[in-house]
Amino acid sequence: DAGVTQSPTHLIKTRGQQVTLRCSPKSGHDTVSWYQQALGQGPQFIFQYYEEEERQRGNFPDRFSGHQFPNYSSELNVNALLLGDSALYLCASSLGSRGQFGIQYFGAGTRLSVL
């Protein structure tokens, strides 16, 4: 049974570019959440997708957007990259009621470096 998988594992971009990160949830899970983890800090909640809609959103600008597909996989898009966007981006999946997080299972993340 595959857990949460994310791609790519590493990515290097320059300021102003756009990036797309991908996540496949654990089998049977229908809710996907995205987190940004800067070096030496705890993960920060970006947003959550359930039933192909953004249900919750943390304190992140509109440059951060996402999508969930009918098979529950998800993408995170970041436009107009800034140096401060360099971080580990974690995807987590769960099976829960609408809008709730429940027990989340995390992927290994995508390490984004913005030069």
Next chain:
Amino acid sequence: EDKVVQSPLSLVVHEGDTVTLNCSYEVTNFRSLLWYKQEKKAPTFLFMLTSSGIEKKSGRLSSILDKKELFSILNITATQTGDSAIYLCAVEAGNYGQNFVFGPGTRLSVLP
């Protein structure tokens, strides 16, 4: 603003020692508190706590929640080098679980 604080931020012990990690929170409409272990990249789930005073145990690890004083502790007995990791505390809050807030983590190093 919802906030989760952990202490200590860093801890170095020797194998066999017992450690206690602390997590306190200030959130609106608390729903649950979770502990995760992060060794390299992917945080792995340890415990989910929703009720005060009920200890959860898994092997050498245990955790308890105090909803009156707004804190939780994670205990690890007879530590092993494999326990070396960052331990993250997170709180789900909001009327409909609208926010999930992590603390900064405690970096535990267990020396042989």
